[in-house]
Amino acid sequence: MHIFVFGNLNVGKSTFCKALSEKLPTYTLLSLDSYRQIYSDGSLEGEALACGKFVDAVVNTPSAIVEFTGCGPVAKQLKDALTHKCGILVTITRNMAENIESLDSEKFENVPYPIEYKQQQNLVQTIEQLEDRTTLSALELAWQDQIWQSYTYSFEQSFQSFWDQFPLEHHELIERINRFVLREIGVEVAVIYGSLGANQVVIDSDIDYFIQSSFPASYWLDSLQQYFGHEVIHADLLGKKITLRFKTSLLVEVVVGKQLSDIALYYRESLIHNSDFTFVKGSLEHCDQLISFLDQQVSTSHSVALIASELYFLFCSLPKLVKAGDAYKYSFHTMIIRHYAIQLEHLLLGNSAHNYLPKQAAVNLPDFPWMSFETSPKSIDPNQYFLLHSYLKGLLQRLENVDLLEPEKYFSKQTESLHHLQ
Structure with missing residues (x-):
């Protein structure tokens, strides 16, 4: 799973990522600025080399904390390389006036940004330019094809309070289910709904998932049990719904249907935050169908x-x-x-x-x-x-x-x- 930590310059991304890395020692911290320090010499060619190395590392690292603004040419390059849902977004925010007032120019001088960038605008101008592009809503829209949930973290917030409420197990499990359905030819469409689809998952939430397939639910029950092995302590089949209960008591419910409309009511009543967040596998027509479920107005x-x-x-x-x-x-x-x-x-x-x-x-x-x-x-x-x-x-x-x-x-x-x- 990837945890994308994005935000404006000087908002506290590095501090947040350091604290997050201490809680997640198996995750690799990938910072664009670190790659610039290793591979760039301040030229445009050096910038291209650093960004290319950074993108390759993100794509090829299964569990990573990915830190940069989330904007610019490297963002487009990375999004093009990530062809499926692979993680969550944490947007770091800070009061603009406080951000500019606390700027430490020496800190940024240690990062070899291209000289051409520095000549075009200074740090304050860059921060002001990035303000609208690094809001939660702007980053959600830009990265909706790569993420299934978003969070916002304020510079003034206690990291421990964020961590105490962070449903890590849910996200790591969703990432594994996504990998399962993406590799299975028999899964035509895969969709997240419920509280996770609504961008409201918490530690006590269940996970609701739908797969469209011509294979019966019993086939997928056996496949999922084999995939998760002894991690699942109880599995059952309730009609077309598979229930998987894990050792931590987390419940995953997978509905198997032959058409996407089988979950139209539940999808609509999940109060979906963004249909693209929920769409894991399928065609553009299937994605449009999900949007149409939300547009259906039942009097x-x-x-x-x-x-x-x-x-x-x-x-x-x-x-x-x-x-x-x-x-x-x-x-x-x-x-x-x-x-x-x-x-x-x-x-x-x-x-x-x-x-x-x-x-x-x-x-x-x-x-x-x-x-x-x-x-x-x-x-x-x-x-x-x-x-x-x-x-x-x-x-x-x-x-x-x-x-x-x-x-x-x-x-x-x-x-x-x-x-x-x-």
Whole structure:
């Protein structure tokens, strides 16, 4: 894996890289300025030699911390040489005024930049010119084909606080999975989604991955188990989803499908930061398809109608279950109804993100009538049914009042008989 450490001159890249190298002794620190000191004599020819040596080293070093501004001719040369996703980006930032004020000209005189560069502009002018090109957003855009996640680190920030929250294992594992899918002819498309795709992965996150293949999921389960060996302490196959649990408890979920649209919903609801970050293998048409998933706008009223119909269907099954005395099935259906009700409450609040499984539902719905859904798998309490009936009738009425649901479709006079207990 490559950890690209980019940023303007004098922002603290070298200090950050030194601290990072101490935490990652198996990673090779590759600094462009160091290559200049070794191979360049301050001429344009020397600059070309140093940059060429630097690019070759980056390409041929599997685990590297790569330090330079991330801009200029060497950036283009390096991006052209890195033909696949290979790492993450850390952008180092610093207050511009403080940066210029703290400049140490002797430090930069020790680096043999081409004389022609020095004649064109001084250090302050160079820093000012690079300001817009070394922002996080600018570097993300420039390097989106080579990275799958980005970070920003401020000069004033504690390195230890950054390191304590840095999910190194996730990134090293993703790099290995990427290498696996890139070499496998049977993998037509490979995509990262979930929290990693959203550029929000943290130490407790799972890894969500998709591969498109004509081979069955069972084939890829065996292949991945063989690839990772004893590092995986438990593997399973849930339909088309492979689950791999590692010794550190990290969970990797790999969905195998025959078409990219199999993950359209989950991809869209992952709140993807940048589609190019997620795209590991495939054609330009596949990349465009991922973007189209994000552009698909599902109306709130459409979502409400679908969920409400499922909720009402299950609720209408409850009286028969009461009559049959099937307490377990009654309790099971009630829990599903609760899930649908929570989804509808979130849609009423305008929270459509992750609606298939709303985040922090108990926190975000402080007035939700949890007791109305309390059931026992061994017995049925009619009072609970009446509380549930009253709440659901009111919920659907609220949805009707804001034009999210068709009026008089549910809990109408015509349907009253469906809700009566015998």
